[in-house]
Amino acid sequence: MLADIEPVNRESTAAIIARQLRDAITTGSLPPGTQLGETELASRFQVSRGPLREAMQRLVSEGLLRSERHRGLFVIDLEPGDVYDIYSARSAVERAAATRVVRSDDRDQVAELLDDAVQAMADADQQDDPTALTEADLRFHEALIEASGSRRLARMARTLLIETRMCLSALQHTYSKNYQGVDERVTEHNKIIEALRAGDEASLLALLEAHMDDAVQRLAPGNSLHSGAAPGLTRDGVDLA
């Protein structure tokens, strides 16, 4: 009857602004290294500097902004080692999510959601739309994590997926030229869904891990997920900023 009409205002101003800032970083409106001028942003959001600063502090604690005292807040710069770090963390989070999903009863429903995303990937591929392809790819992983039903995994993944997008934008050149990998990527996703449907946990996790490893290989060849802890400033000095 009168369900889900509960939320009146409930969302704080800082939360709204924070979300918009995240979106701006995600879409590239705020590229890495950008300083966030308080006065300008405040007037753009039609609020005072107070609520804006509160919102920005949220992104600082999420690791999307870095704060330099008396100097300002900047969108983080991704260094080469971060590619590995991000994908390593994503691998952990998504593995946990997959584990929870494959052990649940809704795995078939989830599999269908994932199918949709992969279908969208294939479509985007046929239309030569690399942006849509990445979007669909990430939607796949978002759906997987959301399906896990874990607030904490979802929160961690949100930041990681934004950072993933930042990586992809920064390495766009490397990525679009590496265009031969699309079939492989679609196949990998499909195999994952297959294992999920079959309830084959071991295969599912192995495939997922391999998938993440392939992804990091495509982005930063040489930085394997299997290559020991914290490669740090590894290979070439490609500045991802």
Place this chain on the structure above:
Amino acid sequence: MLADIEPVNRESTAAIIARQLRDAITTGSLPPGTQLGETELASRFQVSRGPLREAMQRLVSEGLLRSERHRGLFVIDLEPGDVYDIYSARSAVERAAATRVVRSDDRDQVAELLDDAVQAMADADQQDDPTALTEADLRFHEALIEASGSRRLARMARTLLIETRMCLSALQHTYSKNYQGVDERVTEHNKIIEALRAGDEASLLALLEAHMDDAVQRLAPGNSLHSGAAPGLTRDGVDLA
């Protein structure tokens, strides 16, 4: 020579206050459900409400505080399902950390750090000091994560370990009465170190996973990590708050 004298002020006020708030939540000075009155806290920190609010927004985005508009900020209440959620997320994060450590060259150094923690656990056990025992236990896991060298894993783990402590405080009764498990716990940790020293990744990960599973069993029997996704409001309605 003149190393590590670089940081002059560099840490923002919000960061300092946020840390203190985290500590207060960790130690139980701010129990779950507590409302954080701004005026009182501000005067206690000797700052205005502005910086305090910024700090609190950080904890909100970390999930340690929950915000109700026009009503205030409260320390989160842990519901029964959260025990599973927290340990499931921790399992993922620590697994990733362990993977990175076992593949690195410093595994022996790390193993020694972990040995210290386990030794402290044994000492605490002999002195019948359950608080020190848990502290040492958590120090073990903190050391493991820090050794991974991943900023992101460390950030995620920080929150999770605080929430773990909240669980332990809330379930103190269940825990101290379950006092028979100490030997088992020490043994589990030692086996983990052993596998790490041996460089046996498969064993290490299996042991770690089993260890986390045992932990959740001790705290919330019936909620297995192997029991499907999102048990949610599972068994008895034990209010962890």
Place this chain on the structure above:
DNA sequence: ACTCCTCGGATTGTTGACAATCATACGACT
């Protein structure tokens, strides 16, 4: 030409005051 100093503009950090909302107690009405 180079370095150092100084000064001005601009930006961030902090504060206290004001507006809006909530919670509680009290009283009127059915």
Place this chain on the structure above:
DNA sequence: AGTCGTATGATTGTCAACAATCCGAGGAGT
């Protein structure tokens, strides 16, 4: 008695002004 409406106090949300700091330009001195 019970319920609804109202007023009051307290708390949160927002703002604009003030203080502190940083950055760059310009000039004096070597």
